[in-house]
Amino acid sequence: MASRPAAQILRQASRQVSRQFVPAVQKRTFVSAVSAARAAPKAAVTASFQQSRGVKTIDFAGTKETVYERADWPQEKLLEYFKNDTLALIGYGSQGHGQGLNLRDNGLNVIVGVRKNGDSWKDAEQDGWVPGKNLFDIDEAINKSTIVMNLLSDAAQSETWPSIKPLLTKGKTLYFSHGFSPVFKDLTKVEVPKDIDVILVAPKGSGRTVRTLFREGRGINSSVAVYQDVTGKAQEKAIALGVAVGSGYLYETTFEKEVYSDLYGERGCLMGGIHGMFLAQYEVLRERGHSPSEAFNETVEEATQSLYPLIGANGMDYMYAACSTTARRGAIDWSKRFKETLKPVFNDLYDSVHNGSETKRSLEYNSQPDYREKYNKELAEIDDLEIWRAGKAVRSLRPENQK
Numbered sequence: 184m185a186s187r188p189a190a191q192i193l194r195q196a197s198r199q200v201s202r203q204f205v206p207a208v209q210k211r212t213f214v215s216a217v218s219a220a221r222a223a224p225k226a227a228v229t230a231s232f233q234q235s236r237g238v239k240t241i242d243f244a245g246t247k248e249t250v251y252e253r254a255d256w257p258q259e260k261l262l263e264y265f266k267n268d269t270l271a272l273i274g275y276g277s278q279g280h281g282q283g284l285n286l287r288d289n290g291l292n293v294i295v296g297v298r299k300n301g302d303s304w305k306d307a308e309q310d311g312w313v314p315g316k317n318l319f320d321i322d323e324a325i326n327k328s329t330i331v332m333n334l335l336s337d338a339a340q341s342e343t344w345p346s347i348k349p350l351l352t353k354g355k356t357l358y359f360s361h362g363f364s365p366v367f368k369d370l371t372k373v374e375v376p377k378d379i380d381v382i383l384v385a386p387k388g389s390g391r392t393v394r395t396l397f398r399e400g401r402g403i404n405s406s407v408a409v410y411q412d413v414t415g416k417a418q419e420k421a422i423a424l425g426v427a428v429g430s431g432y433l434y435e436t437t438f439e440k441e442v443y444s445d446l447y448g449e450r451g452c453l454m455g456g457i458h459g460m461f462l463a464q465y466e467v468l469r470e471r472g473h474s475p476s477e478a479f480n481e482t483v484e485e486a487t488q489s490l491y492p493l494i495g496a497n498g499m500d501y502m503y504a505a506c507s508t509t510a511r512r513g514a515i516d517w518s519k520r521f522k523e524t525l526k527p528v529f530n531d532l533y534d535s536v537h538n539g540s541e542t543k544r545s546l547e548y549n550s551q552p553d554y555r556e557k558y559n560k561e562l563a564e565i566d567d568l569e570i571w572r573a574g575k576a577v578r579s580l581r582p583e584n585q586k
Contacts, residue, residue: 251433253402256426262290264423271296271328273321273347274335275303278360281390282334284310285397285429293317296324325350330424332358338549340364341371348376356380356420361445362438365410367542381410382421384428385441393429402431410438446536451529465570475573483570484577 239250256264270293272283279295286293295312297303299320312318321343325331331351333340341364351357357379359365364373365381375381385406386393396403407425409417425433436444449455461482468478493502503511535541548554565571578584 249435251407251422251425253426253431256423258289261423261427265291265427268292268329269294269327270330270332270424271324272332272334273297273324274333274339275307276334276336277390278386278393279303279332279334279390280306280310281393281397282332282360282386282428283312284394286427287317288397289427291427294319294324294327296321321347322350328355330356330358330420332360333364334360336549337361337363337371338546338554340373341546342550344371344373348374351376351379353378356382356417358421358424359383359410359438360385362408362410362440362442363446363542366438366442367539370539370542370546375411377411378413379411380413380417380420382417382424383408383410383438383441384421384425384430384433385436385445386428386430396431397429402426402429405430405433406436406441407433408436408438408441443533443536446541447529447533450532450536450541456525456529462568462570469569475569476577479570479573479577483574 239252240247241250268291270286270291272279272286272293273296275283275295275297283293283295294317295307296319297307304314304318307318308314319327325347331347333347335343344364353376357375359381360383362383362385364371365375368374383406385408387404387406388396393403405425405428407418407421409421412418414420422433465478465482468481469475473481490502490506493505503514506514548557551557
């Protein structure tokens with residue numbers, strides 16, 4: 184979970200972001216000429232898919248899946264669908280901030296529920312939520328709502344559940360953006376009432392990205408799932424809410440698969456694994472006599488500013504083709520060794536997620552009264568690592584950072 188200063192940075196950045204699309208990242212010289220000359224990659228789906236709108240069944244590498252898109256839910260349809268609903272956003276962290284502002288911009292009747300006069304309350308006020316109008320304490324917000332969007336941190340959901348559960352009366356809908364609490368109910372004690380719909384929309388990115396892509400007129404990819412369908416309309420409601428909070432495309436999953444893949448990914452390629460590889464490569468370069476700037480440029484800057492954007496835009500094969508033959512040969516050869524070495528680690532990681540060890544660790548640590556102080560100390564230690572101090576100097580030279 185983001186520290187308070189980080190959450191404030193996210194809010195400030197989202198307020199400043201332009202409604203125009205972010206300019207494409209400039210590619211470095213060694214790839215630009217090849218990229219320009221190389222024909223655009225073939226589409227991953229058929230032309231009929233690209234030309235049509237709405238719900239689709241897509242063949243993903245031989246597996247057919249249903250995908251929902253926001254074209255099915257224009258704003259006027261959302262307003263009609265939710266005309267009798269009050270959406271209570273419980274919690275105002277990264278996801279609460281991003282999803283809440285998108286809901287408000289879509290014109291839905293959304294209110295925020297947080298601890299009165301706490302940090303989140305003050306943050307919400309800064310974003311234009313008005314006490315007594317659309318900003319309330321948690322209990323009052325839930326009582327006023329028909330749809331309860333529980334976006335508190337995982338640890339906070341567990342801690343507050345005894346007081347929240349009695350307020351979830353028949354006819355309400357309970358919404359999550361993470362399957363953590365109900366899936367690991369033996370540890371979290373979040374046993375949902377049996378007489379309400381329980382649904383999930385999990386954006387595949389931070390709350391900042393949810394907000395930024397919405398304001399750009401795009402939309403983030405999200406997972407959508409139903410845990411409990413009492414009314415027979417839970418799935419439709421989840422898809423509509425997914426679009427309302429800022430999703431562009433929604434992919435079906437289950438609560439269990441969402442939380443397993445999410446915890447696994449965060450600890451692996453998305454954050455933990457990639458940071459570990461950055462540190463290992465950087466440290467070896469420094470130990471072998473390379474300067475901090477060279478080690479950082481070769482480890483982080485080239486990856487994030489040149490190569491990763493190519494992978495994101497067109498795939499790994501495109502990135503390989505945009506590099507020199509020498510780079511390509513070495514990357515293909517060494518990727519096999521990295522896979523063989525790392526796959527056992529990833530299997531251990533998945534086991535740790537699946538058996539609840541990661542959940543237990545998270546709950547125990549994040550429930551400590553001084554967890555934020557410990558967390559901020561860990562972030563400060565990361566910030567003070569030579570690799571990231573060197574990175575600040577490198578980033579300061581970018582044209583956009585020149586004054």
